[in-house]
Amino acid sequence: MPIRWTTAMLDLPPGTVDAALDFWLAATASTLSPWRGDADEYATLLPPDADDHLRVQRFADGPRVHLDLHVGDPAAVRAALVRALALGAALEHDAGTHAVLSSPGGYVFCLVRDTGATRRQAPVPVPAPGRPDEHPTALVDQLCLDVPARRFDAEVAFWSELTGWAPRRGSVGELVPLERPAGMPLRLMLQRLGADDPRRTVTAHLDVACTARHAVERAHVAAGARVRGHGPRWTTLVDPAGLPYCLTDRDPTSGLLPT
Secondary structure, eight states: OOOOEEEEEEEEOGGGHHHHHHHHHHHHTOEEOOOBTTTTOEEEEEOTTSOOOEEEEEOTTOSEEEEEEEOSSHHHHHHHHHHHHHTTOEEEEEOSSOEEEEOTTOOEEEEEOOOOOOOOOOOEEOOOTTOTTOOOEEEEEEEEEEEOGGGHHHHHHHHHHHHOOOBOTTOOTTEEEBOOOTTOSOEEEEEEOOTTOOOOSOEEEEEEEESSHHHHHHHHHHTTOEEEEEOSSEEEEEOTTSOEEEEEOSOTTTOSOOO
16 A cells, blocks of 8 residues: 555644644744635645645644545545555544544544645754854654554554555664655654553654754744653653644654764
8 A cells, every 4th residue: 555645634622723823834834724624624734845744623622643644546545445444443434535544552544545745845944043053953754653562563563564664674662663755754653652651542743853952942932832851862842732742853854863
C-alpha cells in the first residue's frame, strides 16, 4: 500500500480553535484556508511555497491529533482499507471517500484519497529578538505515537506493515522511528510509555525539529505555549488548546539527530 503523502489533523474543541490556530499559523508560517464541511468544521494550514501537511477540525472530544494517510484514488482507498483490517485495524467509520480506523492499540487514523501533494515544506525561520547570534529554524515533521508498554511490539509491527516503512536500523529502547520515503512531510516514530503511565490506548503528539531549541522554546512560550518539561534533547510543551507537542534537537531538513 504505497503512502503518497501524510497529514496531521489537529482535532480541537470549538472553544479553543481560534487561540490554537493563531499559535500554529505563526509557528508554521502558514495561512488558513477557507473553512469547509457541512458545518464549516475543517480547514487547512497553507505553508508558503509547499503543499500542506497540517489541517484542523472542530472536534468536541479533543484536543488530539490524528493521522491521515493519503493512498491514491477511491479504489486505492478501498484496497488500503481491506489491507488495514487484515493487519488488525478496526473500522470506526466508512465514508466511501475515506475511512476512519483505529490501530490495534486504539489510535485513530484515516485513509484518504491522494491530491497530488509532493512539495515538502522547508524549515521556518523563528524570530529571536535580542539574540543576533541565533538564527533558529523549526519544522513540524514528525508524529510520535505514544504506546503503552504492553502494546508496543504489536504496534510497531502494525505501522511498519501498514506503511511499508521499516523501523530505522539500530533503533532500540523506547523510541523506534520508521524510515520514511524521501520527500514525505511527516515521519512516524513510536515511543514506548513507562510502566507507570496511566494511558491504556495509543495516543500521539507532534514533534517539531529545530535548531537552537531553547530560542525556539522562548518564541513558542511568547506565542502562548506552556512548558511541561525538559529532556536532554527535547522540550515538552502544550499549545493554547492543551495539545501536547515536543521541540527536539533533530535537524529540520533531515529529521535526524546531529552527530
